């Protein structure tokens with residue numbers, strides 16, 4: 001999408017800051033959108049002016065109509081008792097109908113152009129909103145996990161919805177209102193001024209007061225609606241969390257406490273709503289009051305000018321309509337200014353995300369010629385420390401795993417196993433040392449190539465609220481039913497799925513809530529297997545299945561031997577005994593390495609763990 005790409009780059013490069021007047025600030029960076037959608041904006045602004053132009057002529061016709069009344073009355077009286085009187089009446093009636101038709105035609109034409117104005121400017125703003133949202137979403141998908149540690153999901157969603165909507169309002173409605181208001185105010189004030197400078201000055205005196213009052217009122221409305229919005233987010237987050245954790249909530253009998261907490265949030269929401277309603281209710285009467293004051297001034301002062309013969313009665317009618325026409329644009333100016341201020345803040349917030357480059361991405365070192373991988377994995381003195389952590393999670397890890405072999409990683413919880421395997425699909429990058437696949441340093445392999453050759457089953461399984469089949473096919477979108485079934489069979493899932501009401505078409509609920517922990521894990525394994533990857537990474541992916549199922553899955557994996565490299569993290573030693581190489585980790589270091597046979601014969605953590613697990617199995621068998 002060229003539009004969005006250019007928006008991103010225009011936000012990313014400070015060059016655009018110098019291209020636009022600094023007064024435009026962050027909003028200047030949206031200017032190229034106006035250029036991109038000029039085929040909508042140019043006619044749109046033209047339609048806005050034409051629509052305003054037609055509307056502005058209506059009071060002039062009203063003036064003619066009103067001024068014709070005293071003339072008619074005079075003539076009618078003059079011809080009293082003669083046959084000409086009836087003719088005169090018919091003529092006057094015809095003239096009034098004509099005036100009415102002209103007014104309807106002018107208003108209708110103005111309305112038609114207003115329709116065209118909305119169909120161009122508002123449509124353009126919707127296109128831009130679409131571009132922005134897609135751009136943001138594509139960018140979010142590229143960002144690395146460190147970004148998601150920094151920003152909460154709620155925050156990102158607010159930017160993708162609320163902030164983009166605020167930008168859209170600036171691009172569409174705000175620009176439309178400003179253009180229309182300017183045309184209306186300038187033309188109407190000029191016409192009024194030509195008729196009577198004195199009356200115009202008096203009539204327009206309340207308008208600046210109105211503009212300032214509305215500006216402050218609009219700020220108040222926006223401030224209060226922001227507060228309302230924040231409270232709404234708090235309320236929905238609370239409900240979302242409570243519903244997601246409903247099982248825990250019930251198990252700990254926290255329903256009453258939760259209901260109370262919800263009630264507090266709800267009360268606050270109501271209070272903020274009432275707060276906003278108060279300002280909103282005060283705003284219309286104050287607006288009408290000021291319009292009323294202007295009208296009274298026009299009638300009062302205008303009456304005197306009519307008596308002096310300086311203006312006509314029709315002029316008074318004309319003035320009253322102009323005042324009414326101008327009041328709304330002047331009043332909306334206050335709203336528009338705050339709309340623009342808010343859009344400016346939103347652009348800054350969006351820019352903060354869009355400027356953020358993914359920590360892990362293809363770069364100048366990437367070699368596009370690397371298109372396929374065999375699966376040899378090498379770690380050389382790899383170190384890694386999470387941000388805000390005191391201790392490194394990995395301390396100088398080294399190993400070399402030939403392609404098609406199996407590596408098992410064991411160790412106590414928190415010893416760094418997941419951190420290590422996350423480096424294989426390059427979800428994390430080492431602070432020091434190198435990770436290589438097939439001898440290529442991992443940064444030189446195009447990210448897409450690397451990940452297309454990987455099947456990664458993370459520790460915490462994630463399923464989409466879709467069918468079992470689609471969750472498996474997520475690994476290979478071209479896969480047919482037979483392939484899905486074959487992958488499910490390898491993951492020892494078929495029997496379970498066949499017992500579901502709709503088989504593979506069964507919906508798994510939000511995040512797979514309707515499946516058991518083991519079923520979820522196996523769906524996730526099938527998703528990785530269906531890719532037929534060169535490298536399979538199982539991060540404690542068998543923890544929720546029983547030993548018999550574990551054996552079945554491992555047997556399927558062995559049947560594939562020679563077609564993939566397998567890296568398996570496990571707490572259960574039964575899952576790792578056949579591995580070609582076992583790494584035993586402790587506090588980020590590899591403290592032992594070798595085959596199962598070698599390690600059980602060696603004094604150390606592995607033999608301890610093995611003995612402990614044997615003992616547990618014996619106790620369970622009793």
Ligand SMILES: Nc1ncnc2c1ncn2[C@@H]1O[C@H](COP(=O)(O)OP(=O)(O)OP(=O)(O)O)[C@@H](O)[C@H]1O
Nearest residue numbers: 386387389393412413414415416417418419420459
């Ligand atoms: N995202 C993170 N941010 C900060 N620290 C982290 C993060 N993930 C892991 N750690 C820390 O890094 C260390 C290693 O964690 P890691 O998840 O690699 O251990 P593990 O051996 O896989 O543990 P487990 O067997 O419990 O899954 C731990 O001390 C953990 O607290």
